[in-house]
Amino acid sequence: MQPWPGTSYPLGATYDGAGTNFALFSEVAEGVELCLFDEAGRETCVPLPERDGFVWHGYLPGVVPGQRYGYRVRGPHDPEQGLRCNSHKLLIDPYAKALDGTLGTTYAWDEALFGYHFDDPDETNHDDSAQHVPKSVVVNPFFDWHEDRPPRTPYHDTVIYEAHVKGLTNLHPEVPEEMRGTYSGVSHPAVIAHLQRLGVTAIELMPVHQFVHDDALVQRGLRNYWGYNTIAFFAPHYGYASVGITGAPAPGAHVQEFKAMVRDLHAAGIEVILDVVYNHTAEGNHQGPTLSMRGIDNQAYYRLVDDEPQYYMDYTGTGNSLNVRQPHTLQLIMDSLRYWVTEMHVDGFRFDLASTLAREFYDVDRLSTFFDLVQQDPVISQVKLIAEPWDVGPGGYQVGNFPPGWTEWNGKYRDTVRDFWRGTPGTLGEFGSRLTGSSDLYQDDGRRPYASVNFVTAHDGFTLNDLVSYNEKHNEANGEGGQDGADDNNSWNHGVEGPTDDAAILELRQRQRRNFLATLFLSQGVPMLLHGDEIGRTQYGNNNGYCQDSEISWMEWSPEKSDSELMDYTSKVSELRASHPVFRRRRFFNGRPIRPAAGEPEVQRDIAWFTSSGEEMTDQDWESGEAAVLTVFLNGDGILESDPRGQRVVDDTFLLIFNAHHEDVEVTLPGEGFPHRWATVLDTTTGEVVVGTTRTTQTWNTPPLPDDLDDRVGGDVLTVTSRSMLLLQRTDVTEQA
Numbered sequence: 001m002q003p004w005p006g007t008s009y010p011l012g013a014t015y016d017g018a019g020t021n022f023a024l025f026s027e028v029a030e031g032v033e034l035c036l037f038d039e040a041g042r043e044t045c046v047p048l049p050e051r052d053g054f055v056w057h058g059y060l061p062g063v064v065p066g067q068r069y070g071y072r073v074r075g076p077h078d079p080e081q082g083l084r085c086n087s088h089k090l091l092i093d094p095y096a097k098a099l100d101g102t103l104g105t106t107y108a109w110d111e112a113l114f115g116y117h118f119d120d121p122d123e124t125n126h127d128d129s130a131q132h133v134p135k136s137v138v139v140n141p142f143f144d145w146h147e148d149r150p151p152r153t154p155y156h157d158t159v160i161y162e163a164h165v166k167g168l169t170n171l172h173p174e175v176p177e178e179m180r181g182t183y184s185g186v187s188h189p190a191v192i193a194h195l196q197r198l199g200v201t202a203i204e205l206m207p208v209h210q211f212v213h214d215d216a217l218v219q220r221g222l223r224n225y226w227g228y229n230t231i232a233f234f235a236p237h238y239g240y241a242s243v244g245i246t247g248a249p250a251p252g253a254h255v256q257e258f259k260a261m262v263r264d265l266h267a268a269g270i271e272v273i274l275d276v277v278y279n280h281t282a283e284g285n286h287q288g289p290t291l292s293m294r295g296i297d298n299q300a301y302y303r304l305v306d307d308e309p310q311y312y313m314d315y316t317g318t319g320n321s322l323n324v325r326q327p328h329t330l331q332l333i334m335d336s337l338r339y340w341v342t343e344m345h346v347d348g349f350r351f352d353l354a355s356t357l358a359r360e361f362y363d364v365d366r367l368s369t370f371f372d373l374v375q376q377d378p379v380i381s382q383v384k385l386i387a388e389p390w391d392v393g394p395g396g397y398q399v400g401n402f403p404p405g406w407t408e409w410n411g412k413y414r415d416t417v418r419d420f421w422r423g424t425p426g427t428l429g430e431f432g433s434r435l436t437g438s439s440d441l442y443q444d445d446g447r448r449p450y451a452s453v454n455f456v457t458a459h460d461g462f463t464l465n466d467l468v469s470y471n472e473k474h475n476e477a478n479g480e481g482g483q484d485g486a487d488d489n490n491s492w493n494h495g496v497e498g499p500t501d502d503a504a505i506l507e508l509r510q511r512q513r514r515n516f517l518a519t520l521f522l523s524q525g526v527p528m529l530l531h532g533d534e535i536g537r538t539q540y541g542n543n544n545g546y547c548q549d550s551e552i553s554w555m556e557w558s559p560e561k562s563d564s565e566l567m568d569y570t571s572k573v574s575e576l577r578a579s580h581p582v583f584r585r586r587r588f589f590n591g592r593p594i595r596p597a598a599g600e601p602e603v604q605r606d607i608a609w610f611t612s613s614g615e616e617m618t619d620q621d622w623e624s625g626e627a628a629v630l631t632v633f634l635n636g637d638g639i640l641e642s643d644p645r646g647q648r649v650v651d652d653t654f655l656l657i658f659n660a661h662h663e664d665v666e667v668t669l670p671g672e673g674f675p676h677r678w679a680t681v682l683d684t685t686t687g688e689v690v691v692g693t694t695r696t697t698q699t700w701n702t703p704p705l706p707d708d709l710d711d712r713v714g715g716d717v718l719t720v721t722s723r724s725m726l727l728l729q730r731t732d733v734t735e736q737a
Helices: 163-171 189-197 217-219 253-269 293-299 325-343 354-358 369-376 411-421 428-435 504-522 562-580 617-625
Strands: 012-016 019-025 031-037 043-047 050-052 055-061 068-074 121-124 160-163 200-204 210-211 230-236 271-276 306-314 349-351 385-388 407-411 451-456 526-530 607-610 629-634 654-659 663-667 676-682 718-719 723-728
Touching: 019 293, 031 055, 050 629, 055 629, 068 293, 160 163, 200 504, 230 253, 230 325, 271 325, 271 385, 271 676, 325 369, 325 607, 354 369, 411 428, 411 451, 411 504, 428 617, 504 526, 504 723, 562 676, 629 663, 654 718, 718 723
Parallel strands: 160 200, 160 526, 200 271, 271 349, 349 385, 385 407, 407 451, 451 526
Antiparallel strands: 012 019, 019 055, 031 043, 031 068, 050 055, 210 230, 607 629, 629 654, 654 723, 663 718, 676 723
C-alpha cells in the first residue's frame, strides 16, 4: 500500500469522504509506521513518507471511518536520557478521535506493554504489544445536529450538577437497561426531567476522555471508576457507549452517541461541561507502560527531572505531568479543547488540578503561556472555564489566583460552610465573605461573584448524606488499608457514626442537609450540586470512591432508598434562587447607601448585617470567636444592574437568619430604618419553602406571594431553632421602587 504525501495539518486521522490523512508529531523519531488492522486483527504497516516541521504524515485513499490503526515509532531508546522510543510497542494516536476498547477491561495488562522486563528493569523489552493495546479508530466527522444551539446560560443564572455518566443512570428504573450507564442514558427523558425539576442549567460530567483501568486496581477486582487517568484527549470513553453493550459496536459509533447526548441536553436547555485531565496521562512514572506519548516523543510531552531525565516531575500525584512548556504539547491541549467545542458542541470545561497547567518552570504562574493562549483563542475563550485551583506540588493551592475569564471551584467556600454549620468557633467572618461571593478572593482582579463556583460536596469526599453521618472515612472496600482519602473532612456525625434509628439524630441530620442546600443556593456565586445529594445518596462513609464502580458510588433511585422529601425541598430552593435575582447578583455588594438619580429618594444600602439582638454588626461582633448567629439584610432595590434589555433589575427584599448554635436563639428583627413587614418563606426546621413575589411589576416569571403567610414586623423577636436557617421576605411592597 503506497500512501500519498498528504498534509502535516491537521494532526491525527482526518477523513475527507474519499480517504484519510494521517499526521503525527515526533521531533525525536527517525521513522514512523502507520499500522492498519483488519477485523481479524491482522496488521499492515505503512511507513509515513513525509516529514514537515517534525510532523510525519501521509494520505491513504480508500481508508474510511471504522478503520483501526496505531503507530510504531523508530528512534533512540536511552531511558537515562529520557529517550524511550521502542518500535515494538504499538502506540495510540494522541489525536485519536475514538478507541475501540478500554485498557484493563476489553484489553488485559501484559508485560509486553512495558518498555522493560519486570524481572530485569535495565533490559529493554522487545515484546510486541499490539494485541494488548486498544486501537485508534478513524471516525466519521459528519453528524446531523438538527438545529442545535448552545444554551449559553449566563454564569449568574447557572446551576451546575456534577455527575458521573455511569453512576447517574446505572440504576435508574425508567432508563432502558441497555442505555443505563451510557451517554444515551444521561440524555434519557427521565433523567432530563429530573435535572429540569432541580433547575439545573449545566451538567458537569466527570472525565469522559478515554481512560484506562490501572493494573493495580484490576488485580484487586476494582476499576478506575472516576476516570482521572486519560490516554486520549480527543476520544470519548468507549465504556460509556450503549452500542458497546447491545452487541459488537461499529468502531467509533460511540462518538455519534456522545454528540446525540449533547444535542438532546441542549434541546432541554442544559449545557454540557466536561471535567478534563490535561495535567497528566495514564502512562504514569518511569515504571509505567508505553502506550502513546512516551513512545512517540517522551521529552516533548512530559516534564522530566532536569538532572535525572529518566524520572518524571509529578505535580499531580499520578506519576507524570504534561510538559506545557513545549509548543506541540500546548497545541495538543488547545486542539483538544477546540475540538470538543466545535465538533462535539460542549459548553465548557472544568480543569482537573489546573495549577499544574500554570507551571511553566517550577512555580505556579497565572500568566503562563497556557492562559495566554486560552485568553486569545476565539473559540475556547467564549465557553465556561472552571479551574480546580490546586495541585499537589509546592505552592499549588491557588484559590482566587486564576486570571479574569476563569471561574474556580472555591474550596474555601466548602470548608467554611461545613465548619460554620458544625459549630466551629471563629468562622462567622469568613462565612459572611463566602456567602456574599468571596470578594476577598475575586474582586481585586476585576472578577465578579460568579467567579466562585460554590460547593459543599463534590465527587472527591463525602456525599451530603455522609457529611452529616460520619466523623471518619470508611474506605475499607478500596483495599488500601484506610490509607487513601482525606482524613480531615470537616464533617460531623451528630452523635452516632453512620446509620442510626435515633429519631432525634435523624431529624437533626435532615435539618443540617437542608441548611447546607439552602446556604448553597442562596449564596452569591454559581452553585454546584453533587449528583444524588438531592435524594440522600450515601457512599456508606467512603470518601474516595475513585475505584468503586459499584453500588457504593452509583446513584440509587428506588423509592425505598431515595429521599423524595429532600428532592422536593432541593427543587424548591433552586426555584427560589431562580425567581429572585437578589440571590444571583452580577456585582459584589458594597454595603454603602446607594446614591439615587437626580430627584429620587436615597435607597437603603444593598446589604446589612445584624446580631441576634437586631443591632448592626460591629468589628467586635465579627471577631467574636463564639458567634454563631447572623442576620443578613438583602435589598432587592439595591441590585443596580440591568437586564439583557437594559432595564433596571429590582427584586423583593429578604432577611437571611442563620443559627449554627447548639441551642435555640431569640433573634430580634431589624427595626427603625429597615423594611417593616416580613413573612417566612423558608424554614430548614420544617423544610417549608415558598416561592413568590410581592412586586406588582416584575421582569421575571414569579407567582404572587400567598396571603396566608405569617406576618412579622421590625422589632419582633423570633425563636430560631438550633442549627437552622430562616429566610424572611418583605411583604409591605406593592410596586417597584
